[in-house]
Amino acid sequence: MDDKHHTSKTVAVVGGGLCGALCACFFGKHGIKVHLFELRSDIRQQEVVVGRSINMALSKRGRDALNYVDCEDLIVKNGIPMYARMIHDLDTRTHPIPYGTSKDQHILSIDRRILNELLLTEADKYPNITIHFEHKFFSWDPDQKKAVFYDGNGERREFSNLDAIIGCDGSYSAVRNALMKFEKINFSQDYVPSHYMEFRIAPMNGEFAMETNHLHIWPRREFMLIALPNLDKSFTTTLFLPINIFNAIQTEDQLIDFFQTYFPDAIYFIGKKNIITNYFSSKPLPLISIKCAPHHSSSASMVILGDAAHAMQPFYAQGMNSSFEDCLILFEQLNAYNFDFKQAFLGYSEQRVANSHAIVDLSYYNYLEMRDHVSQTSYLVRKKVDNLFYRLFSSYWIPLYSMIAFTRIPYLKCLQLKQRQDKILKTFRVISYTIFGLYLFKEFAIRVIKPLAIKFIVRKILPNFVAEKVV
């Protein structure tokens, strides 16, 4: 146990994005002194933030974490509930597939920038949190308890008396790179062929151009388009496409042909001119998955959260939610070990690594599902079976999506429960097929074999006997 009382401790949180800002609030709430470092300047002072988008879809895990620092309601007010996916077919017909079984089970569309600004403002309210913008992490010396940063003017800035360094600095985490020098980290990063590009569906006549409370999906097997509603009645629209198709579309005609073939209604919503301008002025962005184990070094007093520890495909909308849940898990451990960092960091890592890996894998599978399966009948049947079973045995049978989005069941457990459900359904299917097969055979026997047999007996067998008798 640490002999120093925890409120006299100081931590450096690296990264002032969603995860870092929230994590700072967690430490702030417990009276720990926090230096929060962000590479870029304060987004609250900027006109436009380029890049970083894909609207966020906030669900249970993220909300519980926000609730821990008393800002769930504030955030929810700034979001738009989405109760269902809205599937756009090739022939422009649409049909919804609900996320849950009640209105209560929804996910919340929220603008990344607004969320980040709100969280930074929350962090600013704590007297024990100091935010340093334009600070680039350079090095960490756990023996001297000293971290070095470079500020916006390229000046070296040293921060001393730090009891721990918390890396919330995203997929290309500099803190993780430093951690890898202290610990033997198993690490992998994988790019998928799909890249993404954003478009905007502006309001029409001052109203949302499409059904508001939905996450719109145009699933087209190898690729897809999605759209999430914003408070200003626009939709943030994202095209996911293999890079070789992006590269093949070189002219305006090719681009419009492509949209005409695969997303005809989206041309109407986005506007031909906007599609062209946007496409030829932006660059497709890559998607990366990251796995890493462990998530900490006890001896070097380091821990990583969020994308730094587990970047994932955005298709389960769990990137942010899992990052926020990291804060909850870390603080469960900090509370359990009375803020002994070494023990809590180890505990967090032991709790979290397998679940991080599971959600990274699940996010990849959901990518396949969203772009492909959602348009298949088998998928719809499974959804209906899932929901039926959920209604009948709600404590025993929760659909995978609901477990991920509407509960805090650990991700690995969700994956395992889903695999068990698959097994049960498979057995069920085999039994049904067998019974149906037997029934069919019985019907076949009665309707086909029986008359044939009778006919055979009457025509071929009986005459022999009759003939004999006659003779």
Next chain:
Amino acid sequence: MDDKHHTSKTVAVVGGGLCGALCACFFGKHGIKVHLFELRSDIRQQEVVVGRSINMALSKRGRDALNYVDCEDLIVKNGIPMYARMIHDLDTRTHPIPYGTSKDQHILSIDRRILNELLLTEADKYPNITIHFEHKFFSWDPDQKKAVFYDGNGERREFSNLDAIIGCDGSYSAVRNALMKFEKINFSQDYVPSHYMEFRIAPMNGEFAMETNHLHIWPRREFMLIALPNLDKSFTTTLFLPINIFNAIQTEDQLIDFFQTYFPDAIYFIGKKNIITNYFSSKPLPLISIKCAPHHSSSASMVILGDAAHAMQPFYAQGMNSSFEDCLILFEQLNAYNFDFKQAFLGYSEQRVANSHAIVDLSYYNYLEMRDHVSQTSYLVRKKVDNLFYRLFSSYWIPLYSMIAFTRIPYLKCLQLKQRQDKILKTFRVISYTIFGLYLFKEFAIRVIKPLAIKFIVRKILPNFVAEKVV
């Protein structure tokens, strides 16, 4: 095509270890100007090099590469041929398992330091190669064709007019880290639980303490000990052990007990005192596997070779051999494209990545085989079958180890051929078992069923007829 003739080009080779020194010679031989950078000071000036050992086992791929720069003979003179594994059983009995089918098929034990010194001296002979020791790679700017290094005094040193940068800087490659900023690289690094520690078997009465021309192995399932002969008649001996067992051995008694139980004859060869002194003065070292794709950036004129591109478990002795073969593949491409770096680097990457992945995987499997299977009868039977087939159909059936060590068949192809062999043997086994089963059944029918049937007929059936007749 480059318009500049290739002898007017300049490259930076980063890393003056085995791979970097050889790679510099390849460029040197083609008249290209080379700056060769090594982080450490010149090992030729040092008394003892700490760390970095596991004697090298040079085989075909490595020798062909050395031959390309005319120093195969020089190196071979400094090595000791090993014709067979020498297996040490728990009861101290030993038995050899040959590597090939003739004396010609051997691997060469060679001291890493001697090899490195010889290659640096070779590089020094080229007037167009300049070696810079104590130079740490810092950054590469492909547009300015400029690389920045920091020298031993911490001074920044810039090198300009570089047409390409070649990363031969090992598992923790700084060049690879730079490459990952220019290209989307799929990357993984994995540590296995096993760590290693070195011991030395000194000469006894001026002679080798064990059979000379062998790679000695003490396979013990979860762990193993190996020993390779040196020119000074000692053996470099390496213990591979899961880290938790290393950590559990805390006292001299525990250590000697451990050796007494698992490597009783090794105590005699190494010496009890040496084991104790060595064990408690050194630290177990980790083993890392690295995969990375692609191995290059054409736009940034970068390419990586050796451990930087594919670190592997040392158990196939292909770390160095595959690194040397990288040079051959790279120069096949450079020659084919008349030293157009962009095309050649792409060609090298396309040729090499799948093979790199294959040898990393194979090295891991051979780790399982060496520590475990070599002591099993099934393994010995397979070796005998392999060698028999090899003698019978030498162009169609080459044992996996021979393909890897004694040919230049691409690694992936070796792996695929091995899988085909496994399938053929499995079919063969199933057919044999079936025939044997039928034979057994025939024998059973003749020897057991036939007499029983006769007995049954004679005793139970015939009497009925006889009785009837009597009646």
